[in-house]
Amino acid sequence: MHTNVATNHTKTEILQLLLQLGLTSGGSFAIWRKPKSNTVEIVLDDTTEPVKVGLSIEGLDPGFIVHPFADQADKKAYFIKANKYFSFEIDRPLDSDELPEWAKVQLNNQNKLSPEEIRELLINQTLVSKVQNSKLSEEKDHFTQLVKEGIKAIQEDKLEKVVPARTKTISIPSSFNLSCTLLSLMEAYPNAFINFFHLPHVGTWIGASPETLIETKGDIFYTMSLAGTQKATGDNPLKSVAWTQKEIEEQALVSRYIVSCFKKIRLREYEEHGPKTVLAGNLLHLRSDFRINMNETGFPELGSIMLGLLHPTSAVCGMPRREAHDFLQEYEGFDRSFFSGFLGPVNIQGSTSIYVNLRTASLHDNQATLYAGAGVTEDSDPEKEWEETELKCEIIGKFIQNPSA
Known part of the structure; x- marks a missing residue:
């Protein structure tokens, strides 16, 4: 490809070029778009061995962090260092002269790949991904039994709430176009964190998360409690929604847990707004927002402190946290890997935004x-909980099977 001739690229072409850069680098990379933003960002670290870092995020170099659901023995997360970084506004064409020098150099030595060739490259790179799912996690009977066990544990006062998970495996069609899928997700879910990351020999994932775990920008720390789910229906779903006592209580539990974390560190000054109904794809949730001035409260490292206290949240694990976690380890029957872990950009453009890895899919073979x-x-009703997981799977699944869904 000759980048010395300035040409205007569409957003699809630019994304394709960025995916080509990442997949031909031999290293780790992440592409994302934050909620309510028009900016697509990429970080690329072309070292072939994925890097791990501690969770003291304030001291980290700029990059992208990825942590699984389960605690790691080494207390570390995967980290894609921003050795190379680029961002562009999705709502305007991009001149090839606006590409960073590193991208021009790399692309000058390569033929421009077609979407089919990028798909082929992606498949070849995910052949060795470590995906360890048991067949059990796909089965409806196993999941509904898991829900029944959860209800029983709650009735016996062992738990207040538990969040069992399941998997659903679909084939990637031959027409699959990764850049179109990412763009379709961005257009369909403006309020979600749209992300794609590739860690060689570890995993390749795509997602549209509705849930911020922590955010820091300047002196401000932000987190949210998001829970309760129902399908969005009608012309104005936000106006016509009615929440049951079960859903209101489920969300209140998450909010109380966040407040209990503040109390644990003797932090008393915080703003709480909500709960309010929010739209995430074709689903409605209840959300409360929490804001803290880290400078005024004397907590400059609140991001790292709360990351340690909040993960895994009661929205992805349950309450009490330790007991719910132990229950899931015993009954769930599969490795969640990065699902319901956390991920996001760290110390990039002066801010850190870490999200719970929800509405997500692992790509392999x-x-x-x-x-x-x-x-x-x-x-809870086991049948209804199964239907809820079906709706959640569809959020990403339909775009993989039909990018222009």
């Missing part, structure tokens, strides 16, 4: 494994 969980309380 010619397949995509979709992940979904459902919050179980005493009033």
Whole structure:
């Protein structure tokens, strides 16, 4: 490709070029777009061995962090260092002269790949991904039994709430176009964190998360409690929604947990707004927002402190946290890997935005494994919880099977 001749690229072409840069580099990379933003960003670290870092995020170099659901023995997360970084506005064509020098140099030595060739490259690179799912996690009977066990544990006062998960594996069609899929997700879900990351020999994932775990920018720290789920229906779903006591209580549990974390560190000054109904794809949730001035409260490292206290949140694990976690380890029957872990850009353009890895799929071989969980309380109905996970799987699944869905 000759980058010395300035040509205007569409957003699809630019994304294709960025995916080509990442997949031919031999290293790790991530592409994302934050909620309510028009900016697409990429970080690329072309070292072939994925890097791991501690969770003291304030001291990290700029990059992109990825942490699985389960605690790691080494207390570390994968980290894609921003050795190379680029961002562009999605709503305007991009001149090839605006590409960074490193991208021009790399692309000058390569033929421009077609979407089919990028798909082939992606499949070849995910052949060795470590995806360890048991067949159990795909089965409806296993999941509904898991919900029943959860209800029983709640009735016996062992748990207040638990969030069992399941998987659904679909084939990646021959027409699959990764850049179109990412763009379709960005257009369909403006309020979600759209992300794609590739860690060689570890995993390749795509997602549209509705849930911020922590955010820091300047002196401001932000987190949210998001729970309760129902399908969005009608012309104005935000106006016509009605929440049951079960859903209101489920979300209140998550909010109380965040406040209990503040109390644990003797932080008393915080703003809480909500709960309010929010739209995430074709689903509605209840959300409360929490804001803190880290300078005024004397907590400059609140991001790292709260990351340690919040993960895994009661929205992806349950309450009490330790007991719910132990229950899932015993009964769930599969490795969640990065699903319901956390991920996001760290110390990039002066801010850190870390999200819970929800509405996500792992790409491997010619397949995509979709992940979904459902919050179980005493009033849960196993059949309805299964239907909720089906709706959640569809959020990503339909775009993999039909990019222009």
